[in-house]
Amino acid sequence: MSSDSSSLHSSAVINEAVQALRDGGLVAFPTETVYGLGADAKNPDAIKKIFTAKGRPSNHPLIVHLAAPDKFDRAQIDWVPVLAPWVRDLSEDALKLINTFWPGPLTLVFKKDKSVLNELTGGQDTVAIRAPAHPISQALLRQFQGGIVAPSANRFGKVSPTSAADVRDEFDDVLDLMILDGGDCEVGIESTIIDLSSSDRAVLLRPGLITPSEISTKTGIKVYLPGEDAVSKRDAALPRVSGSLRAHYAPTTPLRMYASGRILDALSEFPDIKSQVAVAVWDSDSSLGEDGHPSVHFEEVIVPSDSTVFTSRLYRTLRDLDQQGWDLILFPEPPPGEEWDGVRDRLQRACFGSGPSFSNHANS
Incomplete structure (x- = not known):
């Protein structure tokens, strides 16, 4: 209702x-x-x-x-x-x-x-x-x-x-x-x-x-x-509080973060190279360009470089990508600075908990 x-x-x-x-x-x-x-x-x-x-x-x-x-x-x-x-x-x-x-x-x-x-x-x-x-x-x-x-x-x-x-x-x-x-x-x-x-x-x-x-x-x-x-x-x-577990806020699709210009490094974690990869890129960055890989189909998803706007759309974006059937989702590491700490915390936990084997992480 x-x-x-x-x-x-x-x-x-x-x-x-x-x-x-x-x-x-x-x-x-x-x-x-x-x-x-x-x-x-x-x-x-x-x-x-x-x-x-x-x-x-x-x-x-x-x-x-x-x-x-x-x-x-x-x-x-x-x-x-x-x-x-x-x-x-x-x-x-x-x-x-x-x-x-x-x-x-x-x-x-x-x-x-x-x-x-x-x-x-x-x-x-x-x-x-x-x-x-x-x-x-x-x-x-x-x-x-x-x-x-x-x-x-x-x-x-x-x-x-x-x-x-x-x-x-x-x-x-x-x-x-x-x-x-x-x-x-x-x-x-x-x-x-x-x-x-x-x-x-x-x-x-x-x-x-x-x-x-x-x-x-x-x-x-x-x-x-x-x-x-x-x-x-x-x-x-210190008291236990909501959202403090190491794996949390996580999509079922594997999620990883990449350092600026290092998308291939993030991919190398997956030796059976994933074929369909959604890559979030900052709206202020040029496109992926030379970071391609012959056996991988990348699709760019533009994300806002303003911390408040990025934060307000983070879960919406993760949820939408999770429902689109990608093999892997890559997000850029948030820049340093306190205003990014909240989303950095959520993304780290989401990466750790992501993927179909979530319950294995939760128990480890």
């Missing part, structure tokens, strides 16, 4: 979705990052349905989505009562990040309140929370008046969905899944995740659109990377 875009915000459709969630069902809904597969965060049976539908390991934590409080005529929103049922303590830094970036593509990890279900935290004492910016997700959350847990609405480890049609493709066998259609996702990759659970510092657990330097510029908060001297001692204790 899917609502058509003309009635996007019709209260009837939102009410129907809210009722489905209250009844312990699943509802797929758009966020600015990717589509989520949502369930009532206070209902253990509904949460188990997510893991079953996705084929996701139950020790893999979920993100709780919350509505932004109504602002009315106040200069600053009061987030404390919104977070109080979920979080053990809110630092000044946490409130700075929240007031600067929420609603938006930033997930924060806190020590959890004791009432938060183990089913959604993967048995950890931390909980990941965000307030999505998409108007449909906000309308749904406001009306629901509670937390909705929602990993990406796709089979575990596969390419995340950025349109309602992608969700339908993934779950065509789940007959009673309600899908709210909010058009194409603007950001296109999952949120940035920052760990605040050890109170003394902010640690980046997953890169996304919001970068450490943007956080530093707007809030003065320094974000550490796992492994930086100051945090390496407690690295082992």
Whole structure:
């Protein structure tokens, strides 16, 4: 069942979705990052349905989505009562990040309140929370008046969905899944995740659109990377979060990255040389030209060299190429720089998990 875009915000459709969630069902809904597969965060049976539908390991934590409080005529929103049922303590830094970036593509990890279900935290004492910016997700959350847990609405480890049609493709066998259609996702990759659970510092657990330097510029908060001297001692204790497995976001077609001008090197990994190869090339580059190989049919796919546009189209491109029957997909390595870290992270995991033998990787 899917609502058509003309009635996007019709209260009837939102009410129907809210009722489905209250009844312990699943509802797929758009966020600015990717589509989520949502369930009532206070209902253990509904949460188990997510893991079953996705084929996701139950020790893999979920993100709780919350509505932004109504602002009315106040200069600053009061987030404390919104977070109080979920979080053990809110630092000044946490409130700075929240007031600067929420609603938006930033997930924060806190020590959890004791009432938060183990089913959604993967048995950890931390909980990941965000307030999505998409108007449909906000309308749904406001009306629901509670937390909705929602990993990406796709089979575990596969390419995340950025349109309602992608969700339908993934779950065509789940007959009673309600899908709210909010058009194409603007950001296109999952949120940035920052760990605040050890109170003394902010640690980046997953890169996304919001970068450490943007956080530093707007809030003065320094974000550490796992492994930086100051945090390496407690690295082992960093919480597990969504999207942190080595193989993830992956197409079924083998995917590899190539360094500038080194397409043949990427091909040499496949000694039984693949015959039909899709090669993504930057719109700023000249065509493949001399990189040809006698027994290979290359087709160029132009990808944008602007990081924001590239990010917003990454999953769409991977999903489309995966359905076109190529033997191999080659992507250029993203250039250095923080604004490319999110897509670099997704592409590395997608390469590792790609190909029909995905489950072998997942177990290794």
